[in-house]
Amino acid sequence: xxxxxxxxxxxxxxxxxxxxxxxxxxxxxxxxxxxxxxxxxxxxxxxxxxxxxxxxxxxxxxxxxxxxxxxxxxxxxxxxxxxxxxxxxxxxxxxxxxxxxxxxxxxxxxxxxxxxxxxxxxxxxxxxxxxxxxxxxxxxxxxxxxxxxxxxxxxxxxxxxxxxxxxxxxxxxxxxxxxxxxxxxxxxxxxxxxxxxxxxxxxxxxxxxxxxxxxxxxxxxxxxxxxxxxxxxxxxxxxxxxxxxxxxxxxxxxxxxxxxxxxxxxxxxxxxxxxxxxxxxxxxxxxxxxxxxxxxxxxxxxxxxxxxxxxxxxxxxxxxxxxxxxxxxxxxxxxxxxxxxxxxxxxxxxxxxxxxxxxxxxxxxxxxxxxxxxxxxxxxxxxxxxxxxxxxxxxxxxxxxxxxxxxxxxxxxxxxxxxxxxxxxxxxxxxxxxxxxxxxxxxxxxxxxxxxxxxxxxxxxxxxxxxxxxxxxxxxxxxxxxxxxxxxxxxxxxxxxxxxxxxxxxxxxxxxxxxxxxxxxxxxxxxxxxxxxxxxxxxxxxxxxxxxxxxxxxxxxxxxxxxxxxxxxxxxxxxxxxxxxxxxxxxxxxxxxxxxxxxxxxxxxxxxxxxxxxxxxxxxxxxxxxxxxxxxxxxxxxxxxxxxxxxxxxxxxxxxxxxxxx
Numbered sequence: 209x210x211x212x213x214x215x216x217x218x219x220x221x222x223x224x225x226x227x228x229x230x231x232x233x234x235x236x237x238x239x240x241x242x243x244x245x246x247x248x249x250x251x252x253x254x255x256x257x258x259x260x261x262x263x264x265x266x267x268x269x270x271x272x273x274x275x276x277x278x279x280x281x282x283x284x285x286x287x288x289x290x291x292x293x294x295x296x297x298x299x300x301x302x303x304x305x306x307x308x309x310x311x312x313x314x315x316x317x318x319x320x321x322x323x324x325x326x327x328x329x330x331x332x333x334x335x336x337x338x339x340x341x342x343x344x345x346x347x348x349x350x351x352x353x354x355x356x357x358x359x360x361x362x363x364x365x366x367x368x369x370x371x372x373x374x375x376x377x378x379x380x381x382x383x384x385x386x387x388x389x390x391x392x393x394x395x396x397x398x399x400x401x402x403x404x405x406x407x408x409x410x411x412x413x414x415x416x417x418x419x420x421x422x423x424x425x426x427x428x429x430x431x432x433x434x435x436x437x438x439x440x441x442x443x444x445x446x447x448x449x450x451x452x453x454x455x456x457x458x459x460x461x462x463x464x465x466x467x468x469x470x471x472x473x474x475x476x477x478x479x480x481x482x483x484x485x486x487x488x489x490x491x492x493x494x495x496x497x498x499x500x501x502x503x504x505x506x507x508x509x510x511x512x513x514x515x516x517x518x519x520x521x522x523x524x525x526x527x528x529x530x531x532x533x534x535x536x537x538x539x540x541x542x543x544x545x546x547x548x549x550x551x552x553x554x555x556x557x558x559x560x561x562x563x564x565x566x567x568x569x570x571x572x573x574x575x576x577x578x579x580x581x582x583x584x585x586x587x588x589x590x591x592x593x594x595x596x597x598x599x600x601x602x603x604x605x606x607x608x609x610x611x612x613x614x615x616x617x618x619x620x621x622x623x624x625x626x627x628x629x630x631x632x633x634x635x636x637x638x639x640x641x642x643x644x645x646x647x648x649x650x651x652x653x654x655x656x657x658x659x660x661x662x663x664x665x666x667x668x669x670x671x672x673x674x675x676x677x678x679x680x681x682x683x684x685x686x687x688x689x690x691x692x693x694x695x696x697x698x699x700x701x702x703x704x705x706x707x708x709x710x711x712x713x714x715x716x717x718x719x720x721x722x723x724x725x726x727x728x729x730x731x732x733x734x735x736x737x738x739x740x741x742x743x744x745x746x747x748x749x750x751x752x753x754x755x756x757x758x759x760x761x762x763x764x765x766x767x768x769x770x771x772x773x774x775x776x777x778x779x780x781x782x783x784x785x786x787x788x789x790x791x792x793x794x795x796x797x798x799x800x801x802x803x804x805x806x807x808x809x810x811x812x813x814x815x816x817x818x819x820x821x822x823x824x825x826x827x828x829x830x831x832x833x834x835x836x837x838x839x840x841x842x843x844x845x846x847x848x849x850x851x852x853x854x855x856x857x858x859x860x861x862x863x864x865x866x867x868x869x870x
Contacts, residue, residue: 210284211235212284213521216239217292218244235255237281239277241263248584259273268292284309285308286308287311287312287517291596295369295500296401316474321474321497338493339409339493342358345368345404359407361379361381362378365388374400375393415650416484417438417454418502419463419483421476424527424529429529431468432536433512434450434455434463437504438651442837446631450508454490479505482494483498501520510542540608541608541609541611541612545602545620559629560591566587566625568583579619581602593834596835620772633664634773637772671774673728676728676776677736679767683703700717703715704781705779713728747760801845804866805863809861810859811833812858813832815830827843853867854866
């Protein structure tokens with residue numbers, strides 16, 4: 209076994225690998241860029257070495273700098289995690305030429321499978337079913353248009369190298385092809401240092417299901433079942449689970465056999481994932497092979513009990529697989545939610561800034577329930593625009609799927625994150641969706657549910673009353689503390705809850721310390737037991753015995769409450785003051801289209817217009833890259849360009865005025 213390994217990555221996956229390595233008694237070495245100098249993975253590793261500037265191309269993607277860190281630390285091997293150098297065959301070649309082991313598959317397998325065109329040809333040779341498409345690199349837009357017409361729209365433009373949704377664009381008509389083609393090439397070059405793209409047929413509403421395989425250097429292989437990864441946004445997985453609610457044992461075994469056949473074809477060893485798309489009739493087609501550890505590997509670990517990272521390290525050091533196929537069993541159900549620094553209400557734009565508060569759900573590990581949180585950040589850290597916006601991976605396990613989903617909803621309720629925006633409300637809304645709960649999934653699920661983007665969910669009547677009863681109790685606790693009026697514990701107090709869409713009158717009485725009776729007009733009284741004190745952002749409550757945890761903040765006299773995809777702004781007032789709120793002027797929506805403001809911090813990749821040019825509504829004006837994804841900004845209405853305040857390559861801040869119109 210190795211004495212010391214270097215982890216060529218950052219964030220949660222670096223922390224994850226360090227944890228398993230330490231359990232094996234192996235020394236760990238972290239690397240870091242300028243912006244990551246004080247990062248968590250640097251703190252928990254035994255050693256850490258600086259590898260360059262904040263931009264990934266000058267640090268985490270710079271093989272010379274990483275190799276120097278390996279040399280200085282006297283590391284025996286390198287674990288790449290996922291992303292960055294994990295599927296870079298040239299990097300593996302450099303390591304091997306210096307006598308350093310790569311904890312992953314062999315160079316030839318990475319080279320073959322890392323190129324999606326080559327991998328499809330090899331898959332076909334191994335009798336693995338593949339998606340129809342053009343098996344070649346496309347050099348220019350004219351060639352792309354010709355191929356697209358031959359295949360037939362809709363199509364998918366995809367980066368030949370890499371994965372993770374980078375460099376992938378769905379194109380439904382020729383008018384959108386040029387822009388998508390160029391964006392795919394740029395994203396691929398930025399993320400993987402390779403701008404080659406290809407085209408394949410886009411299969412509408414498939415399920416995305418992948419098989420986890422592991423092989424050793426002695427020709428032994430096992431598959432660890434499947435993961436369902438159909439809940440995606442912009443080709444980026446959002447929620448994953450294992451096993452899939454769609455497959456039966458026969459289909460699972462058939463997919464597993466094909467995955468292993470593909471691995472054998474390229475003499476693969478280490479952990480890898482063979483991805484398939486599956487149609488409504490359970491016909492499956494090879495999509496790609498990821499020759500690395502997957503982001504979603506924890507759900508497989510939870511249902512099999514196998515530590516995949518430890519297996520990778522053991523195999524790389526020359527050991528055989530620790531299990532045989534007939535020893536692999538799938539136990540229970542696991543769900544993973546990816547918690548991102550992004551704003552769902554602003555079309556999921558990345559959110560950067562300092563984590564002024566970061567508290568994750570408590571870990572649970574019992575026979576009936578597991579809550580696991582893989583995170584690479586802590587309170588006080590700054591989320592930058594240079595890397596992927598993932599904060600953590602929250603996983604739950606239970607004996608059945610519905611219980612695992614319920615545990616996920618409860619765990620999401622217990623996050624306390626402030627300073628940036630997150631997608632937690634969005635994840636909570638997905639977990640409460642009836643089709644998701646029933647397992648009716650496909651890769652267009654999010655687009656189907658939120659065709660105009662995610663909006664705050666309006667709570668139903670009973671949920672509204674539950675939330676308002678908690679707010680009323682919190683408000684009364686505040687009054688007891690402030691002693692703003694003489695409150696008797698044995699008398700009911702009449703109040704009104706004004707929440708901008710209406711108001712409800714109620715009576716509240718203190719029954720005991722932290723326990724209240726809240727009765728809304730025309731409704732039965734609710735018994736509310738609240739665990740909340742000043743300074744807490746979560747209010748834990750039992751409403752008629754049902755546990756509810758809401759995020760609550762008070763700004764001046766306004767309570768802002770969030771719970772499972774819904775958000776409520778509320779003021780608790782004396783009954784007689786309610787009519788006065790109806791006289792308050794409504795805030796007008798900003799409709800000033802004379803300026804194009806930057807919606808998030810990022811890099812101005814390209815400008816598509818010039819001063820004096822006439823533009824039409826919906827015309828692409830510029831592209832801003834943030835956290836490895838390109839965002840096209842469009843004209844809101846026709847007009848003429850008066851002034852352009854930045855040039856390509858500039859770093860933009862939130863609300864910077866990029867373009868001004870006449």
